Amino acid sequence: MSIRIPSASRDFRGFVLCFIFLRSFPGTIRAQEVTLDTIQIFTTHEWFSTTPIVYFQCKRENKTVLPDVKITNVSYSFKGQESWQPLTGLNGTKCKRCGIYEDDTFKYDTFDEWELCPSDFTAEGRYTHVKDKEFNATFLCHGCSQLGSGLKEGDGSDKEEGRRGMHPAIIVLIVLLVLGVVTVGLVVGYKYWRKKKRQQEQARFLKLFEDGDEIEDELGLENTL
Structure with a gap:
């Protein structure tokens, strides 16, 4: 005599298998949120105002103004729970073209622009980016270190090869x-x-x-x- 499996059990089993399959792809279910921990600017680019408007922005995303960053050579610390946090989200091992800019009267100036990658973060989920004579910033990303730990070994070419690997x-x-x-x-x-x-x-x-x-x-x- 054959035993019929209830349809509800089949649906639940299918859901579990689908969940396990999606979990095998890092970043498929939830993006890794990047927050700003500390920042210190060393200069400003605005000629007509002493209060700069500093903001963070990734390519094809909205800019995030850093309202507290107003004075040079002052280290600003954040809790990661501010209303303008997180700065962005990283998916899997994919990098983003991001930067820190200053919104001036007639145009914008660039403090620096770089590739922000999950592999840049340490095992504690911390990454520090320094631009000489411009700024020093530390970012946090919980979960990024698990994705990029294997990619950080070796030089930059190894990291790029790892990002391209299947x-x-x-x-x-x-x-x-x-x-x-x-x-x-x-x-x-x-x-x-x-x-x-x-x-x-x-x-x-x-x-x-x-x-x-x-x-x-x-x-x-x-x-x-």
Whole structure:
């Protein structure tokens, strides 16, 4: 006697498998939030005002004004819970082009612009970026160190190569897809071969039947009652 699995159990099992699969991709479910811990600016670029407007911004994202940063050579510390925090979010091992700028009267000036990567953060989730004669800032990102710990070993070229490497889960998925395609191809090919073989057997049987009729006609055999 076969045992039927309730549909609710199948749905729950499918949800668990889907959750495990998504968890194998870092950054798929939740982005790693980057917050500003400390910053100190050494200069300003505004000519017509003594109070600079300093802000952080990543490419194609909204800018985040740092309202407390007003005076040079003063170290500002933050709790990460300010209304303008977090600064941005990182997904997986992907980097972002970010920078710290100053909003001047007629244009904006750049303190510095760089690639912000999860692999830049230490095991404690801390990353310090220094631009000579411009600023010194420390950022926090909880969870980034788990993604970038293997990429920080070696020089910059190793880090770039690691970012370009494929995640093992993606490789497993590709292998499963290839095996699935090959299996479907073998099944379709086998069914086609069985169909052709059946057609050949039917054609051979009809040919034998027609040959039998021709032999009877040649011998003059007729059906008698």
